[in-house]
Amino acid sequence: MIQAHVPRHILPVLVLAQFAGTSPWFAVNAVMPDLQRELGWANAAVGALTSSLQLGFIIGTLVFALLAIADRFSARRVFLICALASAACTVGAWAMVRNYEALMAWRFATGFFLAGIYPVGMKIAAQWYTKGLGGALGLLIGALVVGSASAHALRALGDALPWPTLMLGVASLAAAGGLLLFFATHDAPNVHAKVSTLQWRALASLWTDSRVRASVLGYFGHMWELYTMWVMVPLILATRLQGAALSWTAFLILGAGALGCAIGGWVAQRWGSARVAGVQLSLSGLCCLATPWMLGAGDAIFYAWLVLWGITVAGDSPQFSTLTARNAPPQAVGSVLTLTNSIGFAISIASILLFVSLSETVPLSSLLPWLAIGPALGLWALSPLLRDEFRPPPVRVSA
Template sequence: MASTPTLLAAAEAPVPRRILPVITVSQFAGTSLWFAVNAVMPELQRELGLPASAVGSLTSAVQLGFIAGTLVFALLAIADRWSARAVFLLCALAGAACTVLAATLPPSWTLLLVLRALTGFFLAGIYPVGMKIAASWYTRGLGNALGLMVGALMLGTAAPHALRALGTHWPWQQVMWAVAALAAAGGLLLYALVPDGPGARKPAGLHFTGLACIWRDAKVRASVGGYFGHMWELYTFWVLVPAIVGTRLAGSAQSWGSFAVIGLGAVGSVLGGLAVRRVGSARVAGFFIAGSGACCLLAPWALHAGDVVFALWLLAWGFTVSPDSPQFSALTALNAPREAVGSVLTLVNCIGFSISVLSIELFVRLAQTLPLERLLPWLGLGPVVGLVLLRPLLKSRA
């Protein structure tokens, strides 16, 4: 094991300029798998005769697969015991293969659910592992680095909507193939150009005591609590964005609108990462979670406002709903035991996505009987609780 002076010297060594851009682009490409099916739901609904609630079930299948994957990755300490870049590559290729199969095999609702769940499982080796790789390179400025990376996640999530808008006349299978090719290219790019970081450490075994910091350490508990509140809102909002945009737009305009709303979170993530240098990760996270919570509560008024006000409200929601995520992760990574960072981040993701599944299933099903103006304000419950739990870090100016 390297000595403390050696680790400090490695942490202070300059990071090659290509590292962060390559991780960011690869994260964007890999996470495009997440909402691949959501962008082609109208075609799938027609071909398979699916109900409107199917979008919630397919999204939940991905989330459940992600939960299973993060639990396995965390308990086996996969991202801490083996090369994180190799894990990222294998999972990107496997997720791409699942997406190709979903587009190539004869359409079947059961098969589609299984393949989307497997895609979610392999996403557990892309999103949190990408954060682990960044944390191994950036012991300083991690909030800024993760801001760029989660910005890439936002664009990756929005990318299938843009592909659908660009290829309005493409069969839905071609959209899926394009997403799969993008993800595979991202995995290969990261493996080829990003070596294991100087801060990477391989533990001798599993670190259950390290995982216990999630509830034992006050600082970790505060950032994790904020993240859990954030996850009640985030993915449910993304699932509902096409329906919200669809109250004013249709066709390719609806796809472009959905892309803009979700993708705008990337701008917020980058700006939030830059603001960390002045005000700290906790205050940046607090600002954004308060902003998105306010957008939830304004929904009954904004949904019936004029087109300009409606657009500004929805864009503001897209801008604020996601940039708190990288700061919660940065705070957790910085305060967790160094030898267990990958496992802690992965387990926190597991719990957070379990919350998102509950939220998605609840809200998508209620949306079949309740108007959006009555439903959307309840998404604000997560930001309110998250902001309260984050307060210890806000007071410490973390």
């Protein structure tokens, strides 16, 4: 259970701030159909702009991790500065949206500053919730999942809301998230003293510590599948739907991942994070393998399959972060989580580019089962932690 001394408002504030702070991630994607119609951009522009932001995030997380930003400075202050900076970059993108090269640069910068929001928010949660961290991160990352899915909801509302309103609204939301976290919370008690030097040995724990290595490699397998599945969902739905119906259904399927995060976090407090991650990783892998049969199934089975996939493909993420945060060196939790994010998102970009390019020539029924490679390798990597949780505690013999 979550320890009693944590003020009740901390978790709701963290969840709201994380959702608001990461909202610029999806701003341009949500308005791209309007921009394409108005400016005549090709479909490839969507992928290029998405990749630009992802690349900025990867570079940002790498820089933040190597410089130990989240461990050398106040995590709340880092979150605030990066939220305000990403909001400013979104305003810059709005102001120069008709200049494609400038827009690419603004999106790269937005991704860079998001590196000080997503992993730093997890570090703040880890500082407060030394117990019940799986439940806290379940809600925290669940908010990020809903934010990811919101691009489809915004796209469905595109006819009702002009794109400048959406972009400026997202910028305001990001700034509000940073201010909310900074002024509505305070530093957790008994926080490990900030480090004054770079933590190279702590970062190396990703490879040298068997428990950290197990959770990190499991997370990498999860990332091979996650974002590629999200990108492919509209293509899958396009076999049966179009227009606003497609966008709303995609929003519901991707947003269902928040249930996997929240319920998985609740169960993990009683069952263990490794077991919850292992079950969800197994189910999402089976969903990948079931693609050839599900694509031709009736509507009820087809949509149930996609909802189950949406729930499980994202639901294991908080538990991987929980395991990593618990086992990482205490003085470098923020840096280890940030470096893990950096490598994980690099893997996701490679997977997205590979599967999107192959989808032009390979049928989805033959292509999507190969996503199961990630869950399979992730389960193999996670096996030491699974064995630990399934191993019964030693029996104490009284004298």
